[in-house]
Amino acid sequence: MKAAVLRELGGALGIEDLAIASPRADEVLVRVTAVGLCHSDLHAMQGVPPLPLPMVPGHEVAGVVEQVGENVRRVKPGDSVVVLLTFHCGHCDQCESGHSNRCFPPEARRAATEPHRLCKGAEPIAQFANIGGFAEQVLVHESGCVAITPDIAPDKACLIGCGVTTGMGAAIRSAAVRPGQSVAVIGCGGVGLSAINGAAIAGAGRIVAIDVLPAKLAMAREFGATDTIDASAGGVVEQVLELTRGRGVDHAIECIGRKDTIEAGCAMLGKGGMATIVGVTPPEMRIELSPLHLMLGERRVQGSFMGGVRTMVDIPRYAELYLQGRLHLDQLVSQRLTLDQVNQGFAAMKQGGLARSVIVFDA
Incomplete structure (x- = not known):
C-alpha cells in the first residue's frame, strides 16, 4: 500500500x-x-x-x-x-x-x-x-x-x-456548558469552531470567538458565535470583560496551546468560571496564574483530552447531530x-x- x-x-x-x-x-x-x-x-x-x-x-x-x-x-x-x-x-x-x-x-x-x-x-x-x-x-x-x-x-x-470530537466534547463534556451560560473560545481553527458549535448546541447564551484572522472569525459566526474579537489588536481580556459588563465569562476554552492565550483564558473568567485547556503545548511549557484570583472567585482550570470522548456513545451521537443539520x-x-x-x-x-x-x- x-x-x-x-x-x-x-x-x-x-x-x-x-x-x-x-x-x-x-x-x-x-x-x-x-x-x-x-x-x-x-x-x-x-x-x-x-x-x-x-x-x-x-x-x-x-x-x-x-x-x-x-x-x-x-x-x-x-x-x-x-x-x-x-x-x-x-x-x-x-x-x-x-x-x-x-x-x-x-x-x-x-x-x-x-x-x-x-x-x-x-x-x-x-x-x-x-x-x-x-x-x-x-x-x-x-x-x-x-x-x-x-x-x-x-x-x-x-x-x-479527532478535531470535531475534541472541540465538541470540550464544550459539552469537559466544560459541561449549560443553557444561558457565556463561553469564550480562543482560537477558531477546526477544533475551536467545533467548540463553538458544541457550545451553541448546549444552549450557551453568549459565545465569544477570539482569533487573529478575520476569515476565521467570519466562520465562527456560522458555527454559532454571538460575538467576535480580533486578537491581533491586543487587549483581549479587557474586550471580553467589556462585552460581559465586567462579569467575565462562565467558560473559556483555549484551543491554541500558547502560554499567553491560556493565561488570558484564565484571566477572563467570571466568578465560578472554568478555563478548559484543549490546545497542545510543548512539554516544557509552564503558565503563570494568580492563586488568589482563582481562590477568591472560585475559578477553576482543567485540561480536556479528546473532549472526554466516550467512543461508543458520543461518536454515533455526533454523527446523528450532523444528519440533523446541527453539527x-x-x-x-x-x-x-x-x-x-x-x-x-x-x-x-x-x-x-x-x-x-x-x-x-x-x-
Whole structure:
C-alpha cells in the first residue's frame, strides 16, 4: 500500500510503498477513505513530542473495515467506521469510571516481540498515535474503531475522528456548558469552531470567538458565535470583560496551546468560571496564574483530552447531530487533497486561514 512517511523531523513526507500485516487478535484492518490533516500531526512531524522515525503520521481517519482478527466484536467487514486515537483496555479504573479516553493501554500497539504492523522490507515503520492514517490502509486495535452510518461522506466523517470530537466534547463534556451560560473560545481553527458549535448546541447564551484572522472569525459566526474579537489588536481580556459588563465569562476554552492565550483564558473568567485547556503545548511549557484570583472567585482550570470522548456513545451521537443539520461538518472542509498533495496541505496549515484539509482516497 502507499503511505506518506516521515524520515526526518521537520522534513517533507515522502510517498512510499509499505507492507501492512494481517490483523491479529483484537485488531482491525481498515481501508482508509479519508483522513484529515490535524495540527497534532504537524507537532509530531516537528518532534513535539519526540517520536520514533521513520513514521507514518495521520490519525483523523474514516474508512471501511476490510478484515478483523479474533475476538473483534465492535465492527465487521464492510462497516463504515471512524478511527480514534483513544484506544482503551475496557477494564482499568479509568475505563470502569467512564473515562476511557484517559486509558492509554499497551494493547493499542503490538508487543516488541511481535511482527511490526508496518514495514518496508525488513525496516519497521512506526504509526503515529498507533494509527498512521496517511496511508491507504490502517491496522489498529478494535477499541479505536466505531461503526457509523455510511450516509455521511468520508471527508466529513473523518473529522469526527479527532478535531470535531475534541472541540465538541470540550464544550459539552469537559466544560459541561449549560443553557444561558457565556463561553469564550480562543482560537477558531477546526477544533475551536467545533467548540463553538458544541457550545451553541448546549444552549450557551453568549459565545465569544477570539482569533487573529478575520476569515476565521467570519466562520465562527456560522458555527454559532454571538460575538467576535480580533486578537491581533491586543487587549483581549479587557474586550471580553467589556462585552460581559465586567462579569467575565462562565467558560473559556483555549484551543491554541500558547502560554499567553491560556493565561488570558484564565484571566477572563467570571466568578465560578472554568478555563478548559484543549490546545497542545510543548512539554516544557509552564503558565503563570494568580492563586488568589482563582481562590477568591472560585475559578477553576482543567485540561480536556479528546473532549472526554466516550467512543461508543458520543461518536454515533455526533454523527446523528450532523444528519440533523446541527453539527457543521460541511463548512469545516476547506480543501480536498490526494495523498500526493499531503505536503501542500501542511504548507497551507502553516499559513493559517483554513479550517481543515482532508485527503480523500478513491472509493
